Amino acid sequence: MALRKIRTLGDPVLEKVAKPITEINDKIKELAYDMLDTMYTANGVGLAAPQVGVLKRIVVIDVSPEGDKPMVLINPEIIAKSGTQTGDEGCLSVPGKAGCVTRPNEVTVRALNLKNQQIEFTGTELLARAVCHELDHLDGIVYVQKVEGELHQVATEE
Numbered sequence: 001m002a003l004r005k006i007r008t009l010g011d012p013v014l015e016k017v018a019k020p021i022t023e024i025n026d027k028i029k030e031l032a033y034d035m036l037d038t039m040y041t042a043n044g045v046g047l048a049a050p051q052v053g054v055l056k057r058i059v060v061i062d063v064s065p066e067g068d069k070p071m072v073l074i075n076p077e078i079i080a081k082s083g084t085q086t087g088d089e090g091c092l093s094v095p096g097k098a099g100c101v102t103r104p105n106e107v108t109v110r111a112l113n114l115k116n117q118q119i120e121f122t123g124t125e126l127l128a129r130a131v132c133h134e135l136d137h138l139d140g141i142v143y144v145q146k147v148e149g150e151l152h153q154v155a156t157e158e
């Protein structure tokens, strides 16, 4: 495993649409483990491949308080959503900042895991927010485009 460099706002790779993954090979597995490593080291709860400069549809998420429930989502899609939540959001590609974003309160996601199995789950609150935020990255969208009001400075990165 290796740490990858996190691209920050202004890097054009963050504005591009990522391509679907056609084969879950060793290279994809290595990418997934590197992304998890990079996310945990940066104290993040999610990371999308474009944030490490790779335009492929894969994200990693772990919203557990202990940081021991890693999720790898390949070619993820939101197949249902409901409700709304409005709250502060941060991004490893926008260090030191946060801003208020409205997201669905509940989303159902379909994706492949690293074993090439189709998985489906429903997440609420922080997990729903993280899923929406990371999937936006796959479409070249950074949360700052959705912020209501101004970005503000935060002491710790989210």
Ligand code: ZN
Binding pocket: 090, 091, 092, 093, 133, 134, 137, 143
């Ligand atoms: Zn982000």
